[in-house]
Amino acid sequence: MNLLNLFKVSITAVASNKMRSFLSMLGIIIGVAAVIIMMSIGQGSKESIRKELSTMGTNLLTIRPGADMRGGVRQDPSAMQTLKMADYQRIMQEKKYVTKVSPEVTSAGQVIYGNNNTNSTIYGESPEYLDIKQWVVEEGDCFTEEDVKKAAKVAVVGKTIVTELFGEGADAIGKTIRFKSIPLRIVGVLKSKGYNSWGMDQDNVIIAPYSTVMKRIAAQTFFSSIVCSAITEDLSDTAIEELTQILRENHKLKGDAADDFTIRSQAEMMATMSSTMDTVTLILVVAAAFSLLVAGIGIMNIMLVSVTERTKEIGLRMAVGATGAVISLQFLIESVLISVTGGLLGILVGCSASGFLVPAFGMPSSVPAWSIYVSFLVCVCIGILFGYIPAQKAARMDPIEAIRHE
């Protein structure tokens, strides 16, 4: 018997038991749909995080004091004072692969206007910072290099600060707020960035000249970090090398002495985030995959019933010349047919659910193409795996007994 005939026979058998076939397919449909939905949520979240990180600048490089050290004892990097004004100036002079640079000093605390107050973080930066982090000034202007030189008491604030201190939509330009009792005149309001995917309000921010924050608020002579942007994302690694060289020379680090700073790129951040998302997705998918296993057992069960029920048919087929192998193949094709049809329906359900239902719940979703191929393959495997035992049972029947079976 050729394969085409076997397919016809199997299709007829599956179709003649519509209800039963559909019910055993249902497990596969649900399982595959669940796997695809989980994968699409995972992929969607990853993409939305990636998008968000790239709005912060994909070519962003952050220099922090201290080196990464996993074993051994090392000083708290934030207490290290290795990043100094001299480093910033040297970078500004020698940079080739780095376009914009901003030293950073931060301080968290209470900010007051009149009888309103809120908690926020002040970022001491250079004017280039806004470009590096892709902030846009909506009203007013950014502070200038001149303000930096004079350590002027001016600041640019995020939308949240305006809302908390002046009320929604109020005009804040020219008003003076107090951060840790230092008065700061608002010169600009930033366009809203909203919450990031960690749930942090990105608009709760005050940006002032780094000199102002260093001298007047934090009272320190070193930077907590220096942020820069590489010319392009692809040149991030070259830019890191360049910065490393400049800083090593400036810090007079010789030979094999360890760096007393670390440089991280946004690409690295993304990789870390992606791998975290991958783990979460994996856990979800594994949970969904278990339902596929259960569905497979369901198929095996129904196939065993089917084989017993059709003992007479098997006996007849053997009597007229079907070998055990052909009988086994017939039932194997039948179970694969059930699992694959279920799989295809599941893919359909999964894709449309990720396309319409998931976004309706406000979750990001994007079905990775490979998840469709993999689901399909898994269904074929389930059909073969769980159809094998029933098929063997059919193949081993004795035609004499089978044909007289009542």
Place this chain on the structure above:
Amino acid sequence: MAEDKRKVVIELRNVKRYFQVGSETVKALRGVSFKIYEGEFVTIQGTSGSGKSTLLNQLGCLDTPTEGEYILDGISVRSMSKNQRAHLRNRKIGFVFQNYNLLAKTTAVENVELPLMYNNKYNAKQRREAAVKALQAVGLGDRLEHKSNQMSGGQMQRVAIARALVNNPAVLLADEATGNLDTRTSFEMLVLFQELYKKGHTIIFVTHNPEIAEYSSRNINLRDGKIREDTINTNIKSAAEALAALPKPQDD
């Protein structure tokens, strides 16, 4: 009759078949020998327990003898594997079973095509042609697409006979082929078998009913796993006449 000149289709040489049931050995066939020539219509007749079912399984290559030799159309069956016997059944034997054994929800023509499905020499078109021809031969040329549940017992058995004929077998093996049918339909079936006999088909008809022997050309009577009698019937009764002599049913 010059028997020796005719072709031997089936030859059994002292065939024995023993079954082990627990610690006991059941001797179903205790040494059976006979030759069946091409074109014979043989009834194998015996009561239940006479070993006729066991003999049928042997003749149908569904089983192999414990001892002795079985030669079907020149091929020794005894040492054949399961798969080889399946192949042999497909090419040399046409089965007709007592309870028709048609596939449910399947049309007459598809049922008849079944044996050819396991024969790679036939393509779909040839299969269909052969099936239609076989159905015409049993008088069902107008019921090709009827499904098995839309047919009467007699029609179903005709389909089963067509299925047995479709592969041009060396021998037609019928197992109580009239057992489930009423008298009238049984005679109709016998008429059909006699027609096939006249066309030169070799037929073996296994039955418990001694009456049927009168319509065949030879009768082998089994008892306790041995041949009690093997007689040539020189005065074959016509099933068609017997059918005509039956009282007409009230409605039809």
